[in-house]
Amino acid sequence: MNRLFPAEVEKRIKAWADVTMLSLELKRAAMRKRHPELREDEINERVRKELTMLKIKQDER
Numbered sequence: 001m002n003r004l005f006p007a008e009v010e011k012r013i014k015a016w017a018d019v020t021m022l023s024l025e026l027k028r029a030a031m032r033k034r035h036p037e038l039r040e041d042e043i044n045e046r047v048r049k050e051l052t053m054l055k056i057k058q059d060e061r
Contacts (some may be wrong), residue, residue: 024047027050027051028044028047029046031043031046031047051054
């Protein structure tokens with residue numbers, strides 16, 4: 001098994017964080033499009049609830 005240098009680990013973690021943030025922004029944008037009447041905090045709450053439900057479904061497998 002190859003060992004990773006700390007700089008490579010940090011680079012991969014930052015890339016994962018970037019992808020995660022992009023995914024959340026896309027999810028928020030889709031929610032804004034579906035529900036233009038909602039405030040930003042309401043959109044964030046719905047996104048959190050949706051992600052929680054997805055996690056629960058994955059845990060049930």
